[in-house]
Amino acid sequence: MSDAENPPTTEPIDPSATDGPATGSDLEPVSVFGDDGTMDLRPGADNCYKCSVCDTTCPVAEVDDDFPGPKFQGPEQWRLKRKEGSEIDDSIMSCSNCMRCDDACPSSVPLSQMHNTARGEYVDEQMDKLSVEYVRNRILANYRTSAWFASKVPRLANFAMNFGPTRWVMEKAMGITSERDFPAFATQTFREWWRNRGGADASRRNAREARERRGDPVDADKKVAYFHGCYSNYNTPEVAKALVRVFESFGYEIVAPEQRCSGTPMFANGMLADAERAAEVNVASFADLVEEGYDAVASCTSCSMALRQEYPELFDIEGIEDVAENTFEALEYLRIKEDLEGAIADASVEEQAFAYHAPCHARNQGLDRQALELFRELDGVAMEDVGDSCSGISGTYGWKEEKYETSMKIGEDMFEHMHDAAGDVGMTECPTCAMQMEHGTGYEIKHPLQLLEEALC
Amino acid sequence: MAIREDVLVVGGGIAGATAALAAAESGATVRLLSHKKSTLRQASGLIDVLGAIPRDGSSDGADPAGDRSPGDRTEPAGGGSTGESELVADPFEAIGRLPEAHPYRVVGGGAIRDGLELFDDAVGGAYEGAHTDRNALVITHGGTVKPTARYPESVAPGLASAERDTLLVGFAGLTDFDAPAAAAHLDAAGVPFAVDGATVEFPVRFRDDALTTRFAKALDTDESNARRRLADAVRDADADLDGYDRVGFPAMLGDDEGEAVRTDLEDRLGASVFQIPTGPPSLLGTQLEDLLFDALDAAGVRLASGNPAVGYEASDGRIDSVLVDRRGREVPYAAEEFVLATGGLVGKGIDSDRESVTEPVFGCHVPHPEDRYDWSEPEAFGGHAFARFGVVPDDDLRPAGESGEPEFENLRAAGGVLGGADTAREKSAAGVSLATGAYAGRRAGEEATR
Numbered sequence: 001m002s003d004a005e006n007p008p009t010t011e012p013i014d015p016s017a018t019d020g021p022a023t024g025s026d027l028e029p030v031s032v033f034g035d036d037g038t039m040d041l042r043p044g045a046d047n048c049y050k051c052s053v054c055d056t057t058c059p060v061a062e063v064d065d066d067f068p069g070p071k072f073q074g075p076e077q078w079r080l081k082r083k084e085g086s087e088i089d090d091s092i093m094s095c096s097n098c099m100r101c102d103d104a105c106p107s108s109v110p111l112s113q114m115h116n117t118a119r120g121e122y123v124d125e126q127m128d129k130l131s132v133e134y135v136r137n138r139i140l141a142n143y144r145t146s147a148w149f150a151s152k153v154p155r156l157a158n159f160a161m162n163f164g165p166t167r168w169v170m171e172k173a174m175g176i177t178s179e180r181d182f183p184a185f186a187t188q189t190f191r192e193w194w195r196n197r198g199g200a201d202a203s204r205r206n207a208r209e210a211r212e213r214r215g216d217p218v219d220a221d222k223k224v225a226y227f228h229g230c231y232s233n234y235n236t237p238e239v240a241k242a243l244v245r246v247f248e249s250f251g252y253e254i255v256a257p258e259q260r261c262s263g264t265p266m267f268a269n270g271m272l273a274d275a276e277r278a279a280e281v282n283v284a285s286f287a288d289l290v291e292e293g294y295d296a297v298a299s300c301t302s303c304s305m306a307l308r309q310e311y312p313e314l315f316d317i318e319g320i321e322d323v324a325e326n327t328f329e330a331l332e333y334l335r336i337k338e339d340l341e342g343a344i345a346d347a348s349v350e351e352q353a354f355a356y357h358a359p360c361h362a363r364n365q366g367l368d369r370q371a372l373e374l375f376r377e378l379d380g381v382a383m384e385d386v387g388d389s390c391s392g393i394s395g396t397y398g399w400k401e402e403k404y405e406t407s408m409k410i411g412e413d414m415f416e417h418m419h420d421a422a423g424d425v426g427m428t429e430c431p432t433c434a435m436q437m438e439h440g441t442g443y444e445i446k447h448p449l450q451l452l453e454e455a456l457c
Numbered sequence: 458m459a460i461r462e463d464v465l466v467v468g469g470g471i472a473g474a475t476a477a478l479a480a481a482e483s484g485a486t487v488r489l490l491s492h493k494k495s496t497l498r499q500a501s502g503l504i505d506v507l508g509a510i511p512r513d514g515s516s517d518g519a520d521p522a523g524d525r526s527p528g529d530r531t532e533p534a535g536g537g538s539t540g541e542s543e544l545v546a547d548p549f550e551a552i553g554r555l556p557e558a559h560p561y562r563v564v565g566g567g568a569i570r571d572g573l574e575l576f577d578d579a580v581g582g583a584y585e586g587a588h589t590d591r592n593a594l595v596i597t598h599g600g601t602v603k604p605t606a607r608y609p610e611s612v613a614p615g616l617a618s619a620e621r622d623t624l625l626v627g628f629a630g631l632t633d634f635d636a637p638a639a640a641a642h643l644d645a646a647g648v649p650f651a652v653d654g655a656t657v658e659f660p661v662r663f664r665d666d667a668l669t670t671r672f673a674k675a676l677d678t679d680e681s682n683a684r685r686r687l688a689d690a691v692r693d694a695d696a697d698l699d700g701y702d703r704v705g706f707p708a709m710l711g712d713d714e715g716e717a718v719r720t721d722l723e724d725r726l727g728a729s730v731f732q733i734p735t736g737p738p739s740l741l742g743t744q745l746e747d748l749l750f751d752a753l754d755a756a757g758v759r760l761a762s763g764n765p766a767v768g769y770e771a772s773d774g775r776i777d778s779v780l781v782d783r784r785g786r787e788v789p790y791a792a793e794e795f796v797l798a799t800g801g802l803v804g805k806g807i808d809s810d811r812e813s814v815t816e817p818v819f820g821c822h823v824p825h826p827e828d829r830y831d832w833s834e835p836e837a838f839g840g841h842a843f844a845r846f847g848v849v850p851d852d853d854l855r856p857a858g859e860s861g862e863p864e865f866e867n868l869r870a871a872g873g874v875l876g877g878a879d880t881a882r883e884k885s886a887a888g889v890s891l892a893t894g895a896y897a898g899r900r901a902g903e904e905a906t907r
Contacts (some may be wrong), residue, residue, distance in 0.1 A: 027505060052668070052737065053494065053738045056670050103762075103763055104494045104498075106494065106499060308784045324785055336459055339459055365764075365784075366762060366783065367763075368763075368802055369759065369760050369761060435556055455519055
């Protein structure tokens, strides 16, 4: 028992508080970034007792001997930084932000929060803003901007992005690996489909009909705000459509409010200012709906992770706590609110077998087993877990020319298990894991919502 | 309330896993909840049942010698710093000498056998020791000897009871295991064999402070002929290798290919090769975690980890659901029967501040002296009262309130969260978890499927 009695608070500190620091002790709080006083990570650093279990769960450290691992990137780097004039070690850029270390720590050290802040500081203060690496990372992190342009001319974009000479130039000039195929842009985005379909009004009508059919009260308070994110809007609208149909079939009225990127690729690239701008739009947009009684649901586990954990850990935005508390992953939400197990028990689909991979960000929200457990009970379906390794792509990480090899080494275990599995269709919640699974095996990859749609709608 | 099973087990260590396996055998649907990766990663991977009976282990900590004759006093082999204890050769025979409030006295020797049987089934052939009730003596990385009921196959050739001359080998730069010091410690304790220690350079160079898993992987894949070169390095360090019957290494001799690595090294060294359990992050502990969780999966137990249990909903003296904190939002997990297996003070199943000691999920009664200076002894390795803090079970392992009545009809407790045992001094942590986990899980399953 420590005599200092430091409560392990890692919340942003309100600098305007008059009654002293939030640590509530006579120890001076120590801020990460000098005196601008946004975050006190000291109790988090002090909680580390160096058991190194985080290091053994780090997928990057497992394949890259030069990467010092989360124990160094988190508490140790934080302490080293206390010395004036010391810099953040550039190895922080090799952290893929899978956040597995959070889940491994028996002492609740906020490792990913430390990594995110250190990376942000490194990019802000030590990275050359004119360097190819910075520009490349900025473009990758702002995927939504590129996707928005591409979605205007999807067919041309699909051709150009995978055109050999373009890719050669991109690799040589930008450091974007030419090994991967760019994901195809849908000819119609989800939002276009949603608008054509009649938007929220159509959804309300569908939901009411479903309630009548189900015997639910017609005025039941079943309302969700959908955070579809960029990928299911621009690239896989079939996932977003599946969510809409499944939720409506349970009697939920859906709205698809204005939204930007969740910020996930920006955190991973240390572009915290970009992430905060996106977060401000998202929180403003969803906070009002939450106040009206809507719950937020996401189909991408990295998006729900960002809204739930990274936003409140890193930013101080009005309404952020309410949004974080009321955000759910789609399947999780139905498991909590509806008798999903009962619905599945009564359903059946054509015989099919899946090789399921749980994304790291699903693990950290405690969601890594739900698709497996649910679909094992579905008549006609064989589900196989392809093991607990990371897929290795970690969003934009595996797109970087210098990280490609590491990314594929991390993924090796998963590829092998996928080949061994009976099914030749992959399943995962994360769009970039899906890219990696497809890239490594050539399998078609589905989202659990698509199977749920097939079973229930 | 849609997430519902017959039995909900809270806690992902040995006690929780055993309870879940026992409950599943009854045909109940079972879910295991755990906050983080299992604490088995911190553990040695050894299964101790009862290695010693502390002589000052009475509940007030003020009875150092009791009324036993001085002839009973024995120092643990190679130890000496754990206070006065009576060493135990046969745990089953010794249960009767434990304090009455000890969990073993509540569930009895039958439950210990039950727990061990579940364990043996779960780990398949990966562990040895089932052939006898008597304790095996396993060499630890500190050069002490630990009385143990079950131990990994790769540890078996190193038992201290075998009169076979022994060479311990450590790796330069690996601070956790100092082979010459461990050997000297064993020698001083009077083990019945000659023992020496040598430190060698690991044949593959890693960065400083390299992961333990990195050593294992290099041997798994035989990276740069690591196996041959390791054997050569041992030969170079000790020219007279022929004098040893066995060679012990820290438990990093491969992971997936562990058996092949050992066989390879045995051929090259002309001696049997064994592993010495290490501290965290422990490869043997991680492997045990994998074995147990594979068994849970095979038994159809549902798993949910990543979020902590923080409270409950109850009506009419029965728990309806456990509330799981999902970053600010409490999600109910409903069941008929519940098992609390969240661990003790170290595992955070028991919490304390300057005023009091509490059980944070259900708020069960945890008796403790009012003055916190009575919680511990001046001696670091003394018979601390805090070591025995925990919930007090009734005769059906239900945590009881001050009056002795169960707090809830459908809640049982297992493992470190139970009070009355000083598991570190008794060397009984795994056994208490197995025995009470088996009992609590089986009873929960019976009640839920009745």
